[in-house]
Amino acid sequence: MTVTLADVAARARVSPATVSRVLNGNYPVAVSTRERVLRAVDDLDYVLNGPASSLAAATSDLVGILVNDIADPFFGIMAGAAQTEIGGPGDGSGRAGGEKLAVICNTGGSPERELTYLTLLQRQRAAAVVLTGGAVEYPAHQAAMAAKLAKLADAGTRIVFCGRPPLPEGDALVAALAFDNRGGGRRLTEHLISLGHRRIGYVAGPPERTTTRHRLEGHREALRAAGLGTEPGGEEQLTVHGPYDRRSGYEATLDILRREPGVTAVVAANDTVALGACAAVRDQGLRIPQDISVAGFDDLPFSVDAVPALTTVRLPLFEAGARAGRLAMGKENPPPGGIATIAAELMIRGSTAPPRMG
Amino acid sequence: MTVTLADVAARARVSPATVSRVLNGNYPVAVSTRERVLRAVDDLDYVLNGPASSLAAATSDLVGILVNDIADPFFGIMAGAAQTEIGGPGDGSGRAGGEKLAVICNTGGSPERELTYLTLLQRQRAAAVVLTGGAVEYPAHQAAMAAKLAKLADAGTRIVFCGRPPLPEGDALVAALAFDNRGGGRRLTEHLISLGHRRIGYVAGPPERTTTRHRLEGHREALRAAGLGTEPGGEEQLTVHGPYDRRSGYEATLDILRREPGVTAVVAANDTVALGACAAVRDQGLRIPQDISVAGFDDLPFSVDAVPALTTVRLPLFEAGARAGRLAMGKENPPPGGIATIAAELMIRGSTAPPRMG
């Protein structure tokens, strides 16, 4: 029923080995023979058997891209960019040549699912794995990840981090592109302080994630440098943790405004959270930025369309994803030391302004 | 170097077949034996060889999810939901049991890449393929797709459409979940007409996509039912096509406003385009909705946070994606006739209002 290499060989009147050689193209074959084989392939509508091929060659053309939440454009943009570099432009025939199969795996932010996907990719003898976004910092999970990644690397799978800090153990097994979340967070809060804000609410992400921690650390660095937030319980009082979604931004902001009437600005963990924060501010009858300034992080596409446009920190998500894809393909050399820090750029827009006098 | 089934069998003092049986769990094995095997698996850190397994069993656990643009939450939400149903919750151990490997493939809207991905999945003997979003209506491509899908289905791959109309040929090979784009488009424009709008601009998507066509057809149905847009060139004059992105919404709206000063409302192909339209309206010094009403489609999460909140048509993307995932897994029976139409709900918000007198 299903046509195999041998069928093609028979029709082209050559040996299976020859067919294999023209298909893989990494071996000299006479032009006339090659044409005969290709014709037979077309005639028979032959499709390579991937598993058999992978088994015999002990490698596969699968590349996995792990993301925390594919419904979030933050990950969608990076993953799409990476996949573009990996999948290649195709040869326009739909015939599929030597391309890799770049696949996106959605962990939902769950450590277990992250490990499960790595195991699945390990089973498939994946050629490379790209891990995007912040990591969970539970020690047990970190250890399990380090062990799993070491095994993958050992089996020849290339590992690339994208927007994710390198492992504590710092194995040189991987190339890591880390966003400067701390620096971005610091500059954002410095901007607010320079506008005159003194009491700044902070809607943070889940506490166990590196991204959350780094952005918050940057925020607090800026506060401390300005001599703010040092009163007992000052910083903690103004910080609320929650998931990276709109609802969390909305509720945390309501909470902060209620508890701390003196707050004149709210910094959100990311742009999506900031949108929720904006809605909460407005629902309290307050104006942005006259009464309360609001700022986000990431500069997702919709942020410029918020009204007023959102002050935020731009992360070059597309560029980083594309670079990660190239690293995964070995099309680009790893950065020195295996780690590159990606700069974050402060984008000042309409949602932040000096606080009202009073 | 790499540990195989046989190694595990040796250590557990059983035959390879027995190990295979406990791993696959679809065959009775004595409890004591199973435990011995499992222990050996753990001791040896054994990982199944996916290609070998797939080759022997002539099936794989790969499920492909094709999307046009993974950076667009429209697709991200559907794909994430589908993947959740397919990947299963994991067993919490990261060990990976009988789960499928649900992978997202980003076609970028390119017909060639769509076919290429299908070929790649065909090679892998994918268990199922979910195709999301609108299809391109070039006859040659449609024929190629139909042929390719027929072959996939023939090889036992389950095919599911999600938010995509069934093929013209209407093979019963597939289950299709189609959004009621036409009905949604009609009701949206009816809403505007009932508010009193008479000249309505329309920023459409790329003309070759089914989604674009259906939404536009609904729009024109509503116009015609109200006796509008029947003057020569009326509808065409007010319609501009472009990609499904913000920039297109911005530029097309500027264009429409410039050419047709009498326009009092702009309908956008989707919410992202609508955001661009809003920006254009504002940059012209016009107010929403007092001067110009704006409406979108899809009801993406950010739409409720636009200011004013966007009137749009809600598509149950998450639910549809999840259902597609279940269909792909055979966890749910296909709808009668293989086709289900998913209702679209009009969401009336602040961005639409009666036009000013004049």
Next chain:
DNA sequence: CTGTTAGCGCATTCAT
């Protein structure tokens, strides 16, 4: 319930 036997379809030696 468990072991034995045969391939699955292909890539890759080694010859020629």
Next chain:
DNA sequence: ATGAATGCGCTAACAG
């Protein structure tokens, strides 16, 4: 430049 032979690691009959 091509053909013949071997084995990748596993599953699926078939026995027992």
